[in-house]
Each structure stands twice: as C-alpha cells, then as structure tokens.
C-alpha cells in the first residue's frame with residue numbers, strides 16, 4: 493500500500509531515524525578494549541531514566557517478559573509467596589508466570605479498567621504479620637486497559653505495614669514516558685523493555701535492581717543462569733557482558749538515551765501528557781465514546797483503550813484500519829477482545845502524527861458502522877491542544 497504505515501500500537505513504537513541510523517553499524521568485538529565505553533554509556537545513561545543513583549541498571553538480551561522472569565527467579569525461593577493484583581492482561585501474565593515458576597501468588601482481583609487496589613494491598617500487607625509475602629508486584633501502566641497505577645502509594649503501604657517485601661514494578665509501558673522514580677519510590681526491581689518509551693526495536697530487556705534486591709538474590713534459591721542478576725551486575729562496573737550482546741541495539745540504546753536527555757525527561761513526560769489529552773478529547777468530546785479506564789486520575793498518558801459501542805466488533809475496526817488505511821491500532825486483549833481498540837501514544841511522536849491516527853481511527857469506525865461525526869475527533873484533539881498551547885504561552 494502506498495504511503496507510510498501508521499504505527500499506533502502501544503509498543504513497538506516508532507523508531508526515530510536517528511536511532512535507526514545509530515544501529516546501522518558493522519559488528520565489532522565485544523571483548524575489545526573499546527567496547528566498555530559503549531556498554532557503560534548505556535548502563536550509566538539508564539540511571540537518570542530510572543531516576544536512580546543507587547540501583548543497578550541491567551540490560552538483558554530479552555524483552556519485558558524476560559525481565560519479569562529475572563525479577564522472580566533472582567529474588568525469590570521456590571514456594572515463596574508474592575502479592576499481586578490482576579486488572580488487565582499484563583498483570584495477569586506476570587501472575588501466570590509466577591505460578592508457573594512455582595511461586596504462591598496471593599491475587600487481588602480487580603475489574604479491568606480499574607487501577608491497582610492499593611487499599612487491598614495495604615490490608616494484605618498489614619495482615620501478613622509473619623512476613624510470608626516476599627514481594628509485592630504491581631503493573632505501573634496496564635497497557636491492555638490504559639490505566640496507570642499509583643506506585644508510590646504501594647511503597648507507602650509497605651512502609652506503613654513495616655513490611656520488608658520487595659517492591660517489583662512492571663514499568664514496561666511507562667518508563668521514559670510517564671514519571672517513574674526508582675529511588676524516591678523505594679522500588680526494588682523495575683522491569684521494562686526497549687520497544688516502548690525507549691523508541692527502539694524489541695530485543696532488550698531493560699531492568700533495574702536495588703541493592704536490597706541484589707542482596708536477596710544471594711540467599712534466594714530459585715534456579716537461574718542466563719538471567720542471573722549477579723552475572724549481569726558485573727557488566728555495570730566492567731562494561732563486559734557475560735555473553736554476546738546485541739551491539740546494534742546497544743548503539744540504538746545509547747542514541748535513545750541521548751535523545752531523551754536532549755529533550756529532557758520532564759519535557760518528555762509533559763509531551764506524553766499533552767498528546768494523551770488530545771486523544772482523550774477526541775474520544776469523549778469528539779466521538780462521544782468512552783475509555784476502558786474508569787477513573788480520570790488513572791488515565792494513561794501512553795495508551796488509550798477506546799470502548800466501541802454495543803454491537804460493534806472492535807477487532808473488525810482494527811483489521812479494517814490496517815487493511816484500508818495502513819494504520820496499526822492496538823487490539824483488545826483477552827477479556828476485552830472485540831470490546832475496544834487501543835491507540836498507543838508513546839515514544840517518538842507529535843501532534844500531527846497523532847492526528848493521522850485519530851483521523852484513521854475515525855474513518856475506520858465510520859466504515860464499520862460506528863455513528864460518529866466525521867472530523868469530530870480530529871477537531872476535538874486540535875481544540876484541546878490549542879487550549880493547552882494558549883495556557884502554556886500566557
């Protein structure tokens with residue numbers, strides 16, 4: 493099909509040309525004396541992205557899922573209890589993995605569209621006087637439903653209960669696009685990947701581990717080898733990995749960090765918020781539809797899950813948008829399949845790109861029988877951005 497593919501899934505995200513070019517490198521010797529400069533630029537460059545001076549960034553040749561596994565197997569012993577909430581597909585998958593790896597999961601069920609139930613975490617932690625719970629797991633941004641949860645509130649709940657459990661955070665679809673603070677929030681493990689806010693291809697599991705998590709790993713008895721924190725943490729000082737790293741991806745990561753640094757993390761977060769506000773205006777004011785996320789305080793700045801009207805199949809809209817308009821929208825996953833489509837608005841994008849996605853979604857919805865006013869989403873988003881622009885320049 494003529495024209496560009498419009499990639500608006502919530503990861504993988506668009507790769508800026510600068511990063512594409514940075515990755516176009518010949519192979520090199522990863523044991524050479526020159527190599528640590530690249531590796532250490534990546535690892536040290538990730539510290540401000542995670543907002544840490546104390547914890548250790550680790551880059552696995554993997555994706556977010558590999559980092560989930562690393563978090564569990566490095567810090568826990570077989571049969572250990574973990575506390576987790578399930579309010580979307582990604583929380584579900586981490587729980588499922590924990591169970592398959594032989595951990596006992598105390599599950600806090602919540603409706604899809606709600607945020608992590610911090611009050612119920614607090615109750616469970618306070619009730620656990622024997623400190624059987626070894627880790628509390630939370631999805632910072634549930635990509636399936638477009639909901640952002642309150643990670644610092646979970647830290648506060650742990651502190652209030654004087655509970656020593658490790659705090660493990662999945663920030664796969666939030667890191668480098670929504671504020672995340674490893675040190676301030678007392679996070680022990682942050683799990684992320686290269687293909688979302690970091691604007692890279694998938695292929696790097698980007699994670700960060702606290703001193704407490706590394707310490708827990710010394711006595712934790714779960715088996716691990718390829719995903720060993722201990723082996724990888726050495727790379728943070730020597731700049732040499734325990735196995736062959738993907739050198740092009742490391743070049744890309746160094747460039748991604750440079751781009752984020754140039755824009756400034758606060759500006760990156762503000763841009764994501766502004767763009768998300770435009771999408772929300774399109775959904776509510778333009779199309780008169782709703783989001784899967786229930787509480788406006790929890791609306792995600794990286795992904796919006798748009799509910800389609802009764803009797804309309806969201807999957808058909810997504811298939812049609814792709815086939816007819818070359819626009820990739822995110823699917824409704826598992827329990828919400830067919831009920832919604834998702835617009836990913838994270839990574840390397842601006843208002844005009846997003847207007848393309850809003851216009852495409854609008855045309856695909858109209859073609860599939862959704863009764864909306866043509867141009868209404870585009871107009872509502874543009875109006876919202878005009879208002880924000882005017883407020884910013886006053």
Ligand code: PLP
Pocket residue numbers: 503555556557558582631633634635636662663664665685694
């Ligand atoms: N967690 C969240 C919140 C995600 O959005 C994803 C992927 O989209 C994952 C975990 C899994 O990460 P990956 O696909 O990089 O393995």
